[in-house]
Amino acid sequence: MPPPGRRRARTGVDRRTGVDGSRRRLLWQGGAVFGGLLLGGCDGLTESPSVTRVLESAERLNYATQRLLLGRHSLAREFTEADLSPVFRSNGTSRPGTEEYQRLMAGGFTEWRLAVGGLVANPMQLTLDSLRAMPARTQITRHDCVEGWSAIGRWTGVPLATILRSARMLPSARFIVFHCADQLERGAPYYESIDLDDAFHPQTILAYDLNGRALPVANGAPLRLRVERQLGYKQAKYLMGLEAVERFDTIRGGKGGFWEDRGYAWYAGI
Amino acid sequence: MTAPISIYRHSLATRLMHWLNALCLFLVLMSGLQIFNADPQLYWGSYGANTDPAAFAIGGFPHWATLPGERDLATGRRIHFFFAWLLVVNSTAFFAVSFASGHVRRDLLPSRAEIAPKHVLHDIGEHLRLRFPRGEAARHYNVLQKLAYLGVLFILGPLILATGLTMSPAMDAAFPWLLNLFGGRQSARTLHFIAAALVVLFIIVHLAMVLLAGPVRELRSMITGRYVLPPADTTAVDAAAVDAATGRAD
Numbered sequence: 001m002p003p004p005g006r007r008r009a010r011t012g013v014d015r016r017t018g019v020d021g022s023r024r025r026l027l028w029q030g031g032a033v034f035g036g037l038l039l040g041g042c043d044g045l046t047e048s049p050s051v052t053r054v055l056e057s058a059e060r061l062n063y064a065t066q067r068l069l070l071g072r073h074s075l076a077r078e079f080t081e082a083d084l085s086p087v088f089r090s091n092g093t094s095r096p097g098t099e100e101y102q103r104l105m106a107g108g109f110t111e112w113r114l115a116v117g118g119l120v121a122n123p124m125q126l127t128l129d130s131l132r133a134m135p136a137r138t139q140i141t142r143h144d145c146v147e148g149w150s151a152i153g154r155w156t157g158v159p160l161a162t163i164l165r166s167a168r169m170l171p172s173a174r175f176i177v178f179h180c181a182d183q184l185e186r187g188a189p190y191y192e193s194i195d196l197d198d199a200f201h202p203q204t205i206l207a208y209d210l211n212g213r214a215l216p217v218a219n220g221a222p223l224r225l226r227v228e229r230q231l232g233y234k235q236a237k238y239l240m241g242l243e244a245v246e247r248f249d250t251i252r253g254g255k256g257g258f259w260e261d262r263g264y265a266w267y268a269g270i
Numbered sequence: 271m272t273a274p275i276s277i278y279r280h281s282l283a284t285r286l287m288h289w290l291n292a293l294c295l296f297l298v299l300m301s302g303l304q305i306f307n308a309d310p311q312l313y314w315g316s317y318g319a320n321t322d323p324a325a326f327a328i329g330g331f332p333h334w335a336t337l338p339g340e341r342d343l344a345t346g347r348r349i350h351f352f353f354a355w356l357l358v359v360n361s362t363a364f365f366a367v368s369f370a371s372g373h374v375r376r377d378l379l380p381s382r383a384e385i386a387p388k389h390v391l392h393d394i395g396e397h398l399r400l401r402f403p404r405g406e407a408a409r410h411y412n413v414l415q416k417l418a419y420l421g422v423l424f425i426l427g428p429l430i431l432a433t434g435l436t437m438s439p440a441m442d443a444a445f446p447w448l449l450n451l452f453g454g455r456q457s458a459r460t461l462h463f464i465a466a467a468l469v470v471l472f473i474i475v476h477l478a479m480v481l482l483a484g485p486v487r488e489l490r491s492m493i494t495g496r497y498v499l500p501p502a503d504t505t506a507v508d509a510a511a512v513d514a515a516t517g518r519a520d
Contacts, residue, residue, distance in 0.1 A: 058352035066440040074443045079316065089319040142316060142455060144439050146343065148309035149319035150455050229440045263344030269440030270351070 056265075063267035070269075072197050076228035079140040085151040088143075088210060090218035093182035093190070096238055101181040109222040114206075118177070118243035121168035128208065128222050134158045137205050145232040146264065155226050157207030161200045164244070173244035175199075177251060178225055181238035184258060192236040193248050193256040193266070194227055203228040206239065231268035233259045277409060279497035284373070287364045288492055294357040295469065297349055300337035302466055304346030307331055312463055316454035325460055354434065361427060377411060378420055384413040402483050405502025422472050426465050433462035 045051045096102075104112045109128050116124040138156040160176070176199045180190035198204055205226050208215055215221045220237025227234050234257070248254070253261025260266045280288070310331075311324040318324070333339045337349055368374045383389060393414050396402070403412055411419070435441040436448040436458035452458040480488040484500065491497035 052348070055348040055352045058355050059348065061355060062351060066438070066444070069444045070440055076439060076443045077446055077449060083316055085317045085319065085322065087321045089321065142439070144437070144455065146308070146347070148305065148459060149313075150317045151319050152317045229443045231439065263348075265347065270438035
């Protein structure tokens with residue numbers, strides 16, 4: 001406790017600091033305005049397209065930096081049977097409601113075909129049996145949802161590279177777009193896209209088995225994408241077709257995916 | 271009445287980086303809570319989802335604490351990554367400038383005498399009684415201040431960055447040792463949250479100390495760089511100290 005004589009005067013010039021009352025008030029007012037702007041103005045700011053563009057620069061920086069650090073062939077960690085999640089959580093659509101999907105599901109997916117098209121010399125229609133007959137890869141990997149949770153599952157499927165090679169992808173292709181049967185919003189089918197680094201990555205597979213059994217409907221039957229160095233929303237379920245493209249800005253919302261069209265980053269390595 | 275002793279405490283670089291740091295921290299912390307609210311449970315190990323046992327079930331933070339102030343994970347992530355990058359750039363600049371200028375060694379590293387348990391305990395006792403250094407004793411940071419700053423700069427900061435990167439599936443592929451270091455992605459997420467909570471604790475104590483030690487004096491020193499020492503309790507002021515203070519900048 002300072003002696004009474006040293007107590008700061010309430011008004012007028014403070015002898016020790018030389019700050020007078022009005023300047024001090026100004027300081028506090030300035031702070032209050034700044035704080036208010038920050039708290040109240042942020043939501044308004046984040047809705048502005050130009051602010052969004054600036055903030056999105058960090059997402060492009062994530063992509064550039066991670067591509068630089070990753071190299072083309074670094075592998076996601078593969079786990080053992082002992083590490084498997086007791087229950088592999090399903091998320092998003094748990095059972096597509098379209099008539100077409102219902103019909104395919106009722107028929108045990110024997111009528112289902114994967115359409116491989118776009119910038120390829122040899123478009124294909126692949127049955128589930130023909131996919132199962134191709135050389136397969138099995139991997140126990142961690143699925144990381146953008147929400148924060150993780151689940152470890154054992155996936156078996158065909159490397160996407162195998163399919164792209166037999167379809168003879170054209171040199172102009174730069175991305176692979178995945179078309180899906182599920183609609184999280186009416187009239188807006190799920191879709192996704194990845195670059196060729198990921199498309200030809202050894203762990204990028206089209207999976208038809210989860211934990212040694214046919215992929216359950218909740219997890220994307222009959223076929224889903226596994227692109228192990230990215231987050232969950234890139235792992236498109238209920239695959240109906242894939243398309244090699246030069247650009248994806250003309251497809252649906254133009255951002256390269258269902259969630260991307262709703263504000264999420266196209267590159268989901270983090 | 272003796273003349274107040276004023277010293278030049280914070281370089282322009284330190285001041286600019288301090289305020290940029292404050293802005294970034296504020297925004298990454300609030301956007302971090304937005305991201306956390308998307309799955310407001312923490313797990314330990316490699317995996318963890320709704321049906322798995324949670325290490326902590328927190329139940330989500332109120333909207334006033336999150337950025338944006340409504341459920342919007344996509345925007346929350348965008349803000350988080352942008353200001354996390356800015357924070358990394360700013361921190362790198364701070365370390366470069368502060369090591370080069372001797373700020374870390376001269377102002378932040380405690381001396382051997384200062385970290386003697388007896389001295390630290392004495393300072394803790396004084397702080398608990400809200401008795402803070404005055405006069406010449408306030409010319410330099412006290413040992414608790416030094417340890418708090420060093421802990422945030424050299425332990426919590428790097429820990430937050432490393433655990434944040436461990437949550438990235440791509441970074442885990444590039445640097446698998448991150449997973450070994452933190453015991454899995456979900457452990458890293460939990461540690462990221464705990465470290466962030468400790469930063470919030472630091473900020474609360476930091477702001478409380480600013481208020482208790484004289485908000486005008488403290489704020490002004492971080493704006494103009496000049497710090498007016500709180501006058502010593504004795505009226506006799508060391509003439510040499512006055513000369514030193516008025517003659518040249520510290």
